[in-house]
Amino acid sequence: MIVADKKPIEEIIEYLKDHTNILVLGCNECVTVCEAGGKKEVAVLASTLRMHAQKEGKEIKIDEVTLERQCDKEYLDEIRDVIDQYDAVVSLACGVGVQFTAEQYHSTQVYPGVNTCFMGATEERGLWTERCQGCGQCILATTGSICPVSRCAKRLFNGPCGGSTDGRCEINAEVDCAWQLIVDRLKALDKLDEYEKLCPLKDWSTDRAGGPRKVVREDVQQ
């Protein structure tokens, strides 16, 4: 899923300083799972903003809505009738949701309430770690299902580098060396001889480098 983290409250307060009618808009999917932008977090943020406003002697109206997700028009349509009541929206969805909400509501200010971080998994409650950077040409079949693009700090295709120590990356002893993991997995799969295969140069044109990307599926388009 997309993993996000809460933005510091001071930042959000700064965005909203000239606004008096605010909608805090949550999302029921990824940001709910990583406890950054779901219904609960919407309620806490709204309450915090109200208390802050009262302390400052400001009159302010803050409403709370959580949509199923903010990356599909059918759910964003659910607030079409009420959106004009607000002069600002704080969206706690990932960067996709913030932008898509703004696209549907062109003349409403939509501010981000979380920092979107990466595509990752829940290792345990409160710990989410990165697994994928969306390079567009998945090579997991050749690396024992461990991604060198997202998990190697130097995204080496023929790793490890000379800084790998005790299975950890040179940048931080808490970070696994992706190539140690790959070697261990190839061993477990009895495929260690594949280690010596030279990996060809990466085609980054399907990655961020090629520009904003799209996927088109004519077989399902209407």
Add this chain to the structure above:
Amino acid sequence: MSVKTPSKLEKILSEGHLAVTSECGPPRGSNAEHIIKKAELIKDHVDAINITDNQTSMTRLCSLASCIRLKLMGLEPVLQMVTRDRNRIALQSDILGAASFDIHNILCLSGDHQSFGDCAQGQNVHDIDSIQLIQAVRHMRDEGKFLGGDDLDGKPQMFVGAAANPFADPFEIRVPRLAKKIAAGVEFIQTQCIYNLDKFEEWMKGVRDRGLHEKVYILAGMTPMKSVGMAKYMQKRVPGMDVPDEIIKRLQGVEKDQQAAEGIKICVEAMQRLKEVEGVAGFHVMAIEWEEKVPEIVEAAGLHPRPKVD
């Protein structure tokens, strides 16, 4: 092995001599005097001089310009090139730039992560990795083509090197990794500095068992310890470095003002031992910010004067 380039280093190795290389770190500014001074200190005791490429990610005068300085002094440079900071366009471009100044040696590296240096907030590139860079240089040299497929006007005549670290983990793939670099086209290797001689010899045995020592020239990396403090720092804080406790104990066993001399002694003894190891084709003496000791070390190891080649 016959020579494929005008490289003086390649020539010396092909004639069966033990080669000696060293390295200089460029200055943290545009003052070329530093490079010139360091090169002057060592020039009569080495066959080629590596110039590091923004080592430990500290921004410095670039390796290419420093190598040109050495060429202007009539010396033989080894251009170190990391893949951290340049994409494949810039890498190919700099290779051609070096070749245009008759720089005939290149060392292909990944590079230390930028979080170690002075621009930890910067982007890194890693468009291709060090092994793919080896392939790229060989492709440009031998096929005369760019990676994109077009012909290039003037093939870079480069003797291609890479690094090897027998002391990094996982140990079990350190010989396969050398095999990989050889398959990619590497022609000479400079190892990480060696303190654990037993482990290095174990790696060399694995190398010989696969006949790899006959496919690549291996230069053993040597760095003299200046002090107990340096030895402890290297042991604890440098990734991929193996410093046995005996080294530290030996340095602790002498007076403080004798530690540097003892460090040099340890280095020279190691070189004497490694000269006898089959497959060791020479030494890469790295005495960063201590370049003035290189002549003494090379002489004490019985490697001076250096052979003359045309």
Add this chain to the structure above:
Amino acid sequence: MGCLEGDCHFNNGNLMARRRVEQAQKILDSIDIGGERVKMYNLSSSEGPRFAQYAAEFTEKINALGPNPIKLAKNKAAVDPATRDMAETN
């Protein structure tokens, strides 16, 4: 107020409550209202006198802290500028 730790009738409701109190303290600190205005005490339901003691202790503490910033802001707004001069001369 929560049960003594290790002694909760509902297993670890008191531990979850402690976590929530800590979160509330952080939030109140982040907007300068003061996390010290919320506190967790642990005791068993039979400890009547101790309950009274904690209640008194906290009441004293809160009184010493004075009105919270929200109350102060509301009071300030409630003082109508038109009547202020009269209030001061009386």
